[in-house]
Amino acid sequence: MFGTVLVANRGEIARRIIRACRQLGLKTVAVHSEADRGAPHARDADISVEIGGAAARESYLNTDRILQAARQTRADAIHPGYGFLSESWRFAESVRQAGIVFIGPGPDAIRRMGDKIEARRLMTAAGVSVLPGSLDAVGDVARAQAIAADIGYPVILKAAAGGGGIGMARVDKPADLAAAFAAATRRAQAAFGSGDLYVERYVERPRHVEVQVFGDDRGTVVHMHERECSIQRRHQKLVEESPAPRLPPATKEGLTAAAVAGARAIGYTNAGTMEFLVDEGGGFYFLEMNARLQVEHPVTEEVTGLDLVLAQLRVAAGEPLPWGQSEIVQRRAAIECRVYAEDPSKGFLPSPGTIQKLELPSGDGIRIESGVEAGSTVSVHYDPLLLKLVTHGDTRAQALERMIDALDRSVIEGVRTTIPFLRRVVGSAEFREGRVHTQMLEQGAFNA
Amino acid sequence: MPEEIKAHITGVVFQITAKPGDRVAAGDAVIVLESMKMEIPVEAPRAGIVKEIKVQEGQTVQEGDVVAVLE
Numbered sequence: 089m090f091g092t093v094l095v096a097n098r099g100e101i102a103r104r105i106i107r108a109c110r111q112l113g114l115k116t117v118a119v120h121s122e123a124d125r126g127a128p129h130a131r132d133a134d135i136s137v138e139i140g141g142a143a144a145r146e147s148y149l150n151t152d153r154i155l156q157a158a159r160q161t162r163a164d165a166i167h168p169g170y171g172f173l174s175e176s177w178r179f180a181e182s183v184r185q186a187g188i189v190f191i192g193p194g195p196d197a198i199r200r201m202g203d204k205i206e207a208r209r210l211m212t213a214a215g216v217s218v219l220p221g222s223l224d225a226v227g228d229v230a231r232a233q234a235i236a237a238d239i240g241y242p243v244i245l246k247a248a249a250g251g252g253g254i255g256m257a258r259v260d261k262p263a264d265l266a267a268a269f270a271a272a273t274r275r276a277q278a279a280f281g282s283g284d285l286y287v288e289r290y291v292e293r294p295r296h297v298e299v300q301v302f303g304d305d306r307g308t309v310v311h312m313h314e315r316e317c318s319i320q321r322r323h324q325k326l327v328e329e330s331p332a333p334r335l336p337p338a339t340k341e342g343l344t345a346a347a348v349a350g351a352r353a354i355g356y357t358n359a360g361t362m363e364f365l366v367d368e369g370g371g372f373y374f375l376e377m378n379a380r381l382q383v384e385h386p387v388t389e390e391v392t393g394l395d396l397v398l399a400q401l402r403v404a405a406g407e408p409l410p411w412g413q414s415e416i417v418q419r420r421a422a423i424e425c426r427v428y429a430e431d432p433s434k435g436f437l438p439s440p441g442t443i444q445k446l447e448l449p450s451g452d453g454i455r456i457e458s459g460v461e462a463g464s465t466v467s468v469h470y471d472p473l474l475l476k477l478v479t480h481g482d483t484r485a486q487a488l489e490r491m492i493d494a495l496d497r498s499v500i501e502g503v504r505t506t507i508p509f510l511r512r513v514v515g516s517a518e519f520r521e522g523r524v525h526t527q528m529l530e531q532g533a534f535n536a
Numbered sequence: 537m538p539e540e541i542k543a544h545i546t547g548v549v550f551q552i553t554a555k556p557g558d559r560v561a562a563g564d565a566v567i568v569l570e571s572m573k574m575e576i577p578v579e580a581p582r583a584g585i586v587k588e589i590k591v592q593e594g595q596t597v598q599e600g601d602v603v604a605v606l607e
Contacts, residue, residue: 114544143548266571322574429572430572437545437575437576438545438546438547438571438574439545440545440546440571440572441546468546468547468548468570468571468572468596469548469572470572470573471572471573472572472573477585
């Protein structure tokens with residue numbers, strides 16, 4: 089096992105990782121920007137190092153400064169968390185070349201899964217079903233038109249290098265394709281430095297269901313069951329739960345088998361997530377793989393009773409997976425609500441500011457992962473996630489009841505948050521009945 | 537009547553999409569702010585000609601700050 093772990097992140101996830109390190113008796117190093125001086129994550133660690141300016145590219149995205157901090161504190165491992173450099177294969181490679189262990193998958197797996205077209209090709213070869221569409225970047229409108237005619241409208245255009253919904257465009261009929269293609273290319277170029285697009289069939293009212301996988305360097309790959317994550321805004325998740333309600337057993341079996349086959353095919357190690365779209369008939373299609381720890385990993389932890397971050401540390405240190413497939417059981421139900429500093433009444437506009445008051449619930453079945461406290465400044469420079477409320481119960485109904493209660497007892501003043509919106513979601517008949525899909529928000533399902 | 541265009545959120549100016557003299561329609565983006573990893577356009581409230589852009593790329597603006605003026 090390592091002696092010292094540097095956590096190259098901030099907010100709730102940095103605190104979560106520091107806690108796990110502490111459980112294993114490891115020394116911890118936090119890095120922070122100028123804006124995060126005195127932030128909770130920096131105080132939690134044994135040592136904290138200021139690595140640069142408030143803008144992420146000067147600090148949390150600055151490989152040189154992070155490696156310098158690691159050398160200075162003699163850290164022998166780096167955990168990247170999620171976001172920032174977690175899915176940069178160049179960062180993972182640089183860490184390795186510096187003689188430091190990267191707690192996550194190998195750079196090669198990150199690179200191949202980060203290229204969405206390459207990922208589709210690899211998964212197809214592994215026998216995992218993907219949405220009908222182009223297997224390569226589509227260079228021009230004429231080719232896009234030919235492919236769209238072949239797979240049938242509506243289609244969706246996606247940035248090959250993209251994520252987070254940027255550069256995506258739905259096209260309903262051939263006449264709209266040329267303009268949408270030009271706009272999506274421009275947006276992808278601006279956001280990702282590459283205008284490459286691919287074309288896929290657009291699925292009506294799909295569910296987003298993902299499977300947690302975990303591999304070790306002995307070639308063992310297990311799945312840790314599914315998470316339902318259909319409640320999204322801007323293609324980013326707001327509510328996640330497990331088990332996924334109303335998921336046909338055959339679909340569930342297919343999903344988990346496909347996730348393991350896909351991860352095994354690329355020799356995946358450490359924690360990762362295979363994301364799928366599930367259509368109304370129970371058919372499923374591979375979307376992408378997140379080659380890192382997910383925001384919503386606590387859902388799986390609460391359901392299985394297993395600690396993913398501890399396992400990440402052990403596996404990165406060369407130990408075998410701490411559990412076999414048969415020991416990974418969905419024992420309970422769990423739900424996570426993401427509390428963002430956003431104003432749901434204004435289309436989820438960011439709401440930076442200072443947290444004046446913060447009252448969070450505690451009690452049976454409630455877990456909170458928070459990156460902030462009363463007095464914290466919520467800066468414009470970073471992702472607006474403040475904290476995650478996670479509840480579990482013996483049944484889904486109990487987990488849901490606890491979530492409603494937890495949301496009702498949460499008070500945050502000084503910034504607008506997603507709490508009122510989340511409360512409407514979990515209180516709705518659709519959510520209670522598990523009748524959810526990824527397009528509900530844009531259709532106004534939970535408007536006040 | 538000149539009309540001030542104000543930022544509706546706090547953020548950093550990511551991009552300036554119009555320049556003085558440009559004719560804009562209601563709803564056209566005049567600047568794009570970046571806040572919390574999101575790009576948020578600040579739009580012209582009505583059609584008109586841009587008289588002045590009062591911010592520079594990279595500058596932090598507060599909610600309510602004037603970012604541009606329409607003629």
